[in-house]
Amino acid sequence: MEQRPIIAVLGATGSQGGGLVRRILSDPNKNFVGRAITRNVNSDKAKALAGLGAQVVAADLDDPASLEKAFAGAYGAYCVTFFWEHFSPEKELANATTMARAAKNAGVQHVIWSTLEDTRRWVPLNDSRMPTLMGKYKVPHFDAKGEANQIFTNLRLPTTFLLTSFYWDNLINFGMGPRENADGTWDFTLPMGDKRLPGIAAEDIGGCAYGIFRKGPEFIGKTVGIAGEHLTGRQMAALLSKALGREVRYNDVPPEVYRALGFPGAEDLGNMFQFKRDFEEYFCGARDIKFSRSLNPALQTFEEWLKRNKDRIPLGS
Numbered sequence: 001m002e003q004r005p006i007i008a009v010l011g012a013t014g015s016q017g018g019g020l021v022r023r024i025l026s027d028p029n030k031n032f033v034g035r036a037i038t039r040n041v042n043s044d045k046a047k048a049l050a051g052l053g054a055q056v057v058a059a060d061l062d063d064p065a066s067l068e069k070a071f072a073g074a075y076g077a078y079c080v081t082f083f084w085e086h087f088s089p090e091k092e093l094a095n096a097t098t099m100a101r102a103a104k105n106a107g108v109q110h111v112i113w114s115t116l117e118d119t120r121r122w123v124p125l126n127d128s129r130m131p132t133l134m135g136k137y138k139v140p141h142f143d144a145k146g147e148a149n150q151i152f153t154n155l156r157l158p159t160t161f162l163l164t165s166f167y168w169d170n171l172i173n174f175g176m177g178p179r180e181n182a183d184g185t186w187d188f189t190l191p192m193g194d195k196r197l198p199g200i201a202a203e204d205i206g207g208c209a210y211g212i213f214r215k216g217p218e219f220i221g222k223t224v225g226i227a228g229e230h231l232t233g234r235q236m237a238a239l240l241s242k243a244l245g246r247e248v249r250y251n252d253v254p255p256e257v258y259r260a261l262g263f264p265g266a267e268d269l270g271n272m273f274q275f276k277r278d279f280e281e282y283f284c285g286a287r288d289i290k291f292s293r294s295l296n297p298a299l300q301t302f303e304e305w306l307k308r309n310k311d312r313i314p315l316g317s
Protein backbone atom coordinates (compact mmCIF):
# COMPACT_ATOMS: atom_id res chain seq x y z
CA MET A 1 0.00 0.00 0.00
CA GLU A 2 1.14 3.56 -0.74
CA GLN A 3 2.78 5.03 2.37
CA ARG A 4 3.90 8.40 1.02
CA PRO A 5 1.79 11.47 1.80
CA ILE A 6 -0.59 12.42 -0.99
CA ILE A 7 -0.98 15.97 -2.28
CA ALA A 8 -4.32 16.47 -4.02
CA VAL A 9 -4.18 19.23 -6.62
CA LEU A 10 -7.08 21.19 -8.07
CA GLY A 11 -6.67 22.62 -11.56
CA ALA A 12 -4.11 19.90 -12.27
CA THR A 13 -4.59 20.16 -16.03
CA GLY A 14 -4.13 23.95 -15.82
CA SER A 15 -1.27 26.34 -15.12
CA GLN A 16 -0.86 26.47 -11.36
CA GLY A 17 -1.97 22.94 -10.50
CA GLY A 18 -0.19 21.47 -13.51
CA GLY A 19 3.10 23.03 -12.44
CA LEU A 20 2.68 21.59 -8.97
CA VAL A 21 1.81 18.06 -10.09
CA ARG A 22 4.75 17.98 -12.51
CA ARG A 23 7.08 19.24 -9.78
CA ILE A 24 5.88 16.59 -7.32
CA LEU A 25 6.35 13.86 -9.90
CA SER A 26 9.77 15.03 -11.10
CA ASP A 27 11.34 15.04 -7.64
CA PRO A 28 13.84 12.18 -7.68
CA ASN A 29 13.23 11.65 -3.96
CA LYS A 30 9.54 10.97 -4.63
CA ASN A 31 8.55 12.52 -1.31
CA PHE A 32 4.86 12.81 -2.16
CA VAL A 33 2.23 11.20 -4.32
CA GLY A 34 0.74 13.69 -6.80
CA ARG A 35 -3.01 13.36 -7.09
CA ALA A 36 -4.33 15.27 -10.08
CA ILE A 37 -7.96 16.39 -9.87
CA THR A 38 -9.79 16.91 -13.14
CA ARG A 39 -13.35 16.88 -14.40
CA ASN A 40 -12.31 14.61 -17.26
CA VAL A 41 -9.88 11.81 -16.55
CA ASN A 42 -9.85 10.92 -20.26
CA SER A 43 -8.56 14.25 -21.58
CA ASP A 44 -5.13 14.29 -23.23
CA LYS A 45 -3.76 16.47 -20.41
CA ALA A 46 -5.10 14.12 -17.72
CA LYS A 47 -3.66 11.11 -19.54
CA ALA A 48 -0.30 12.86 -19.85
CA LEU A 49 -0.23 13.40 -16.07
CA ALA A 50 -1.15 9.76 -15.49
CA GLY A 51 1.70 8.83 -17.83
CA LEU A 52 4.09 10.80 -15.60
CA GLY A 53 2.90 8.84 -12.58
CA ALA A 54 0.06 10.96 -11.16
CA GLN A 55 -2.99 9.46 -9.50
CA VAL A 56 -5.68 11.01 -11.68
CA VAL A 57 -9.08 11.37 -10.01
CA ALA A 58 -12.34 12.90 -11.18
CA ALA A 59 -14.09 15.74 -9.32
CA ASP A 60 -16.07 18.83 -10.18
CA LEU A 61 -16.26 21.88 -7.93
CA ASP A 62 -19.94 22.05 -8.71
CA ASP A 63 -20.33 18.64 -7.04
CA PRO A 64 -18.99 18.97 -3.46
CA ALA A 65 -19.28 15.23 -2.74
CA SER A 66 -16.97 14.47 -5.66
CA LEU A 67 -14.34 16.83 -4.25
CA GLU A 68 -14.57 15.32 -0.79
CA LYS A 69 -13.87 11.94 -2.35
CA ALA A 70 -10.94 13.37 -4.29
CA PHE A 71 -9.44 14.83 -1.11
CA ALA A 72 -9.97 11.62 0.93
CA GLY A 73 -6.72 10.31 2.38
CA ALA A 74 -4.71 13.34 1.22
CA TYR A 75 -2.10 14.96 3.47
CA GLY A 76 -2.04 18.16 1.41
CA ALA A 77 -4.40 20.01 -0.93
CA TYR A 78 -3.70 22.77 -3.44
CA CYS A 79 -6.80 24.92 -3.80
CA VAL A 80 -7.27 27.36 -6.67
CA THR A 81 -10.39 28.88 -8.26
CA PHE A 82 -10.99 29.54 -11.93
CA PHE A 83 -12.29 33.10 -12.30
CA TRP A 84 -11.71 33.40 -16.04
CA GLU A 85 -13.96 30.42 -16.77
CA HIS A 86 -17.05 32.22 -15.40
CA PHE A 87 -16.10 35.84 -14.48
CA SER A 88 -18.11 35.57 -11.25
CA PRO A 89 -16.63 36.56 -7.86
CA GLU A 90 -19.66 34.99 -6.17
CA LYS A 91 -18.88 31.69 -7.86
CA GLU A 92 -15.28 31.94 -6.68
CA LEU A 93 -16.52 32.41 -3.12
CA ALA A 94 -18.87 29.43 -3.47
CA ASN A 95 -16.08 27.30 -4.96
CA ALA A 96 -13.67 28.31 -2.18
CA THR A 97 -16.31 27.27 0.36
CA THR A 98 -16.67 23.89 -1.36
CA MET A 99 -12.88 23.35 -1.31
CA ALA A 100 -12.42 24.41 2.28
CA ARG A 101 -15.30 22.24 3.53
CA ALA A 102 -14.06 19.25 1.55
CA ALA A 103 -10.55 19.69 2.95
CA LYS A 104 -11.95 19.98 6.47
CA ASN A 105 -14.13 16.88 6.11
CA ALA A 106 -11.23 14.92 4.63
CA GLY A 107 -8.92 15.97 7.49
CA VAL A 108 -6.32 17.49 5.16
CA GLN A 109 -3.26 18.53 7.19
CA HIS A 110 -1.89 21.28 4.94
CA VAL A 111 -3.92 23.36 2.49
CA ILE A 112 -2.36 25.89 0.14
CA TRP A 113 -4.99 28.44 -0.87
CA SER A 114 -4.00 30.33 -4.02
CA THR A 115 -5.20 33.80 -3.18
CA LEU A 116 -4.80 37.47 -4.03
CA GLU A 117 -5.42 40.74 -2.19
CA ASP A 118 -8.89 42.00 -1.35
CA THR A 119 -8.10 45.39 -2.88
CA ARG A 120 -11.03 47.01 -1.06
CA ARG A 121 -8.78 47.12 2.03
CA TRP A 122 -6.64 49.65 0.12
CA VAL A 123 -9.28 51.20 -2.13
CA PRO A 124 -12.68 51.27 -0.37
CA LEU A 125 -15.76 51.21 -2.60
CA ASN A 126 -16.33 54.95 -2.05
CA ASP A 127 -12.81 55.75 -3.33
CA SER A 128 -13.42 57.25 -6.76
CA ARG A 129 -9.91 56.75 -8.16
CA MET A 130 -11.17 53.57 -9.82
CA PRO A 131 -14.74 52.52 -10.64
CA THR A 132 -16.65 50.03 -8.50
CA LEU A 133 -17.44 46.94 -10.57
CA MET A 134 -20.32 44.45 -10.28
CA GLY A 135 -21.80 46.56 -7.48
CA LYS A 136 -19.33 45.70 -4.72
CA TYR A 137 -15.83 45.06 -6.01
CA LYS A 138 -12.86 47.08 -7.18
CA VAL A 139 -10.87 44.19 -8.70
CA PRO A 140 -13.42 41.36 -8.76
CA HIS A 141 -10.98 38.50 -9.46
CA PHE A 142 -8.72 39.70 -6.62
CA ASP A 143 -11.31 40.78 -4.09
CA ALA A 144 -13.24 37.52 -4.00
CA LYS A 145 -10.06 35.50 -3.46
CA GLY A 146 -9.00 37.81 -0.62
CA GLU A 147 -12.49 37.68 0.88
CA ALA A 148 -12.39 33.88 0.69
CA ASN A 149 -9.33 33.75 3.00
CA GLN A 150 -11.77 34.05 5.86
CA ILE A 151 -13.53 30.84 4.83
CA PHE A 152 -10.32 28.87 5.40
CA THR A 153 -9.57 30.73 8.63
CA ASN A 154 -13.07 30.30 10.03
CA LEU A 155 -12.91 26.54 9.49
CA ARG A 156 -9.54 26.52 11.32
CA LEU A 157 -7.96 24.76 8.39
CA PRO A 158 -4.16 24.49 8.48
CA THR A 159 -3.68 26.84 5.53
CA THR A 160 -0.86 28.66 3.78
CA PHE A 161 -2.20 31.72 1.95
CA LEU A 162 -0.23 31.98 -1.30
CA LEU A 163 -0.22 35.36 -3.06
CA THR A 164 0.57 34.69 -6.72
CA SER A 165 1.76 37.10 -9.43
CA PHE A 166 0.97 38.07 -13.02
CA TYR A 167 1.82 35.14 -15.31
CA TRP A 168 4.23 36.07 -18.09
CA ASP A 169 2.30 33.35 -19.95
CA ASN A 170 -0.47 35.96 -20.34
CA LEU A 171 1.63 37.22 -23.27
CA ILE A 172 0.87 33.87 -24.94
CA ASN A 173 -2.60 32.95 -23.68
CA PHE A 174 -4.29 36.21 -22.76
CA GLY A 175 -3.50 38.40 -25.78
CA MET A 176 -1.13 40.61 -23.78
CA GLY A 177 1.87 40.23 -26.10
CA PRO A 178 3.34 42.95 -28.36
CA ARG A 179 1.08 44.35 -31.11
CA GLU A 180 2.09 45.74 -34.47
CA ASN A 181 1.00 49.30 -35.31
CA ALA A 182 -0.09 50.43 -38.78
CA ASP A 183 3.37 51.96 -39.32
CA GLY A 184 5.14 48.66 -38.63
CA THR A 185 6.36 49.55 -35.13
CA TRP A 186 5.62 47.23 -32.18
CA ASP A 187 4.03 48.17 -28.87
CA PHE A 188 3.80 46.37 -25.55
CA THR A 189 0.86 47.89 -23.68
CA LEU A 190 0.52 48.06 -19.91
CA PRO A 191 -1.12 50.74 -17.74
CA MET A 192 1.67 50.66 -15.15
CA GLY A 193 3.42 54.02 -15.66
CA ASP A 194 7.00 53.61 -14.46
CA LYS A 195 6.08 51.17 -11.68
CA ARG A 196 7.24 47.56 -11.37
CA LEU A 197 4.96 44.61 -12.10
CA PRO A 198 5.73 41.40 -10.20
CA GLY A 199 5.60 38.59 -12.75
CA ILE A 200 6.28 34.87 -12.80
CA ALA A 201 6.41 31.92 -15.18
CA ALA A 202 3.06 30.22 -14.46
CA GLU A 203 4.83 26.86 -14.18
CA ASP A 204 7.01 28.24 -11.36
CA ILE A 205 4.01 28.86 -9.10
CA GLY A 206 3.68 25.10 -8.72
CA GLY A 207 7.41 24.87 -7.97
CA CYS A 208 7.01 27.42 -5.16
CA ALA A 209 3.93 25.63 -3.83
CA TYR A 210 5.96 22.43 -3.80
CA GLY A 211 8.65 24.22 -1.77
CA ILE A 212 5.98 25.21 0.76
CA PHE A 213 4.72 21.63 1.11
CA ARG A 214 8.32 20.41 1.46
CA LYS A 215 8.86 22.76 4.42
CA GLY A 216 6.17 20.96 6.40
CA PRO A 217 4.23 23.11 8.86
CA GLU A 218 6.56 26.17 8.64
CA PHE A 219 4.17 28.28 6.58
CA ILE A 220 0.85 27.05 7.96
CA GLY A 221 -1.19 30.05 9.11
CA LYS A 222 1.06 32.40 7.13
CA THR A 223 0.62 34.51 4.02
CA VAL A 224 3.48 34.22 1.55
CA GLY A 225 3.90 35.98 -1.79
CA ILE A 226 5.90 34.87 -4.82
CA ALA A 227 7.29 36.40 -8.02
CA GLY A 228 10.07 35.64 -10.49
CA GLU A 229 10.97 39.31 -11.06
CA HIS A 230 9.61 42.82 -10.54
CA LEU A 231 9.93 44.65 -13.87
CA THR A 232 8.70 47.94 -15.28
CA GLY A 233 6.88 47.97 -18.62
CA ARG A 234 9.96 49.60 -20.12
CA GLN A 235 12.23 46.82 -18.84
CA MET A 236 9.83 44.16 -20.13
CA ALA A 237 9.70 45.84 -23.55
CA ALA A 238 13.53 45.95 -23.68
CA LEU A 239 13.76 42.24 -22.87
CA LEU A 240 11.02 41.48 -25.41
CA SER A 241 12.97 43.46 -28.04
CA LYS A 242 16.10 41.42 -27.33
CA ALA A 243 14.30 38.08 -27.37
CA LEU A 244 12.15 38.75 -30.44
CA GLY A 245 14.85 40.50 -32.43
CA ARG A 246 12.70 43.54 -33.18
CA GLU A 247 12.18 46.82 -31.40
CA VAL A 248 9.23 46.66 -29.00
CA ARG A 249 8.24 49.95 -27.35
CA TYR A 250 6.53 50.22 -23.99
CA ASN A 251 3.12 51.76 -24.58
CA ASP A 252 2.12 53.21 -21.22
CA VAL A 253 -1.63 53.91 -21.28
CA PRO A 254 -3.71 55.35 -18.44
CA PRO A 255 -5.82 52.73 -16.60
CA GLU A 256 -9.03 54.37 -17.87
CA VAL A 257 -7.91 53.70 -21.45
CA TYR A 258 -7.10 50.08 -20.58
CA ARG A 259 -10.50 49.65 -18.86
CA ALA A 260 -12.19 50.80 -22.07
CA LEU A 261 -10.41 48.32 -24.38
CA GLY A 262 -13.65 46.36 -24.58
CA PHE A 263 -12.46 42.75 -24.19
CA PRO A 264 -14.14 40.63 -21.49
CA GLY A 265 -12.56 41.50 -18.15
CA ALA A 266 -10.89 44.72 -19.40
CA GLU A 267 -12.35 46.82 -16.56
CA ASP A 268 -11.32 44.26 -13.94
CA LEU A 269 -7.77 44.13 -15.37
CA GLY A 270 -7.59 47.93 -15.73
CA ASN A 271 -8.40 48.27 -12.04
CA MET A 272 -5.97 45.47 -11.20
CA PHE A 273 -3.05 47.17 -12.96
CA GLN A 274 -3.97 50.49 -11.37
CA PHE A 275 -3.92 48.84 -7.94
CA LYS A 276 -0.49 47.35 -8.66
CA ARG A 277 0.74 50.70 -9.96
CA ASP A 278 -0.62 52.83 -7.13
CA PHE A 279 0.46 50.44 -4.36
CA GLU A 280 3.72 49.31 -5.97
CA GLU A 281 5.72 49.33 -2.79
CA TYR A 282 3.28 47.17 -0.87
CA PHE A 283 2.54 44.90 -3.83
CA CYS A 284 6.17 44.18 -4.75
CA GLY A 285 7.14 43.98 -1.07
CA ALA A 286 4.60 41.22 -0.53
CA ARG A 287 6.24 39.13 -3.30
CA ASP A 288 9.90 38.73 -2.44
CA ILE A 289 12.03 37.20 -5.20
CA LYS A 290 14.79 35.81 -2.99
CA PHE A 291 12.19 34.11 -0.83
CA SER A 292 10.46 32.71 -3.93
CA ARG A 293 13.77 31.30 -5.17
CA SER A 294 14.38 29.70 -1.77
CA LEU A 295 11.12 27.79 -2.26
CA ASN A 296 11.82 27.03 -5.92
CA PRO A 297 15.51 27.13 -6.93
CA ALA A 298 14.50 26.69 -10.60
CA LEU A 299 12.58 30.02 -10.53
CA GLN A 300 12.95 31.72 -13.93
CA THR A 301 13.67 35.35 -14.73
CA PHE A 302 11.66 37.02 -17.51
CA GLU A 303 14.68 36.71 -19.81
CA GLU A 304 14.94 32.98 -19.14
CA TRP A 305 11.20 32.53 -19.63
CA LEU A 306 11.41 34.44 -22.93
CA LYS A 307 14.28 32.26 -24.15
CA ARG A 308 12.06 29.20 -23.69
CA ASN A 309 8.77 30.69 -24.81
CA LYS A 310 9.40 33.49 -27.32
CA ASP A 311 8.20 31.41 -30.26
CA ARG A 312 4.86 30.80 -28.54
CA ILE A 313 4.02 34.51 -28.21
CA PRO A 314 1.50 35.34 -30.93
CA LEU A 315 2.58 38.48 -32.77
CA GLY A 316 -0.49 40.25 -34.09
CA SER A 317 -1.78 43.69 -34.94
Ligand SMILES: NC(=O)c1ccc[n+]([C@@H]2O[C@H](COP(=O)([O-])OP(=O)(O)OC[C@H]3O[C@@H](n4cnc5c(N)ncnc54)[C@H](OP(=O)(O)O)[C@@H]3O)[C@@H](O)[C@H]2O)c1
Nearest residue numbers: 011013014015016038039060061081082083164165166167
Ligand atom coordinates in the same frame (compact mmCIF):
# COMPACT_ATOMS: atom_id res chain seq x y z
N1 LIG B 1 -3.36 34.82 -15.43
C1 LIG B 1 -2.69 35.37 -14.42
O1 LIG B 1 -1.78 36.19 -14.59
C2 LIG B 1 -3.05 34.99 -13.02
C3 LIG B 1 -2.21 35.43 -11.98
C4 LIG B 1 -2.53 35.11 -10.67
C5 LIG B 1 -3.67 34.37 -10.41
N2 LIG B 1 -4.47 33.96 -11.43
C6 LIG B 1 -5.68 33.18 -11.09
O2 LIG B 1 -5.46 31.84 -11.44
C7 LIG B 1 -6.72 31.20 -11.46
C8 LIG B 1 -6.74 30.13 -12.50
O3 LIG B 1 -5.70 29.22 -12.31
P1 LIG B 1 -4.94 28.58 -13.54
O4 LIG B 1 -4.42 29.69 -14.40
O5 LIG B 1 -4.00 27.59 -13.01
O6 LIG B 1 -6.14 27.90 -14.30
P2 LIG B 1 -6.20 27.30 -15.77
O7 LIG B 1 -4.84 27.09 -16.33
O8 LIG B 1 -7.19 28.08 -16.53
O9 LIG B 1 -6.77 25.84 -15.49
C9 LIG B 1 -8.00 25.65 -15.07
C10 LIG B 1 -8.18 24.15 -14.76
O10 LIG B 1 -9.18 24.08 -13.77
C11 LIG B 1 -9.99 22.99 -13.96
N3 LIG B 1 -11.39 23.37 -13.65
C12 LIG B 1 -12.11 24.35 -14.17
N4 LIG B 1 -13.35 24.35 -13.66
C13 LIG B 1 -13.39 23.32 -12.77
C14 LIG B 1 -14.40 22.78 -11.93
N5 LIG B 1 -15.66 23.27 -11.91
N6 LIG B 1 -14.09 21.73 -11.14
C15 LIG B 1 -12.85 21.20 -11.16
N7 LIG B 1 -11.86 21.65 -11.95
C16 LIG B 1 -12.13 22.69 -12.74
C17 LIG B 1 -9.84 22.61 -15.42
O11 LIG B 1 -9.48 21.27 -15.44
P3 LIG B 1 -10.34 20.13 -16.20
O12 LIG B 1 -10.88 20.74 -17.45
O13 LIG B 1 -9.29 19.07 -16.45
O14 LIG B 1 -11.39 19.72 -15.23
C18 LIG B 1 -8.69 23.45 -15.94
O15 LIG B 1 -7.64 22.72 -16.51
C19 LIG B 1 -7.76 32.29 -11.73
O16 LIG B 1 -8.67 32.37 -10.67
C20 LIG B 1 -6.92 33.56 -11.85
O17 LIG B 1 -7.55 34.68 -11.29
C21 LIG B 1 -4.17 34.23 -12.72
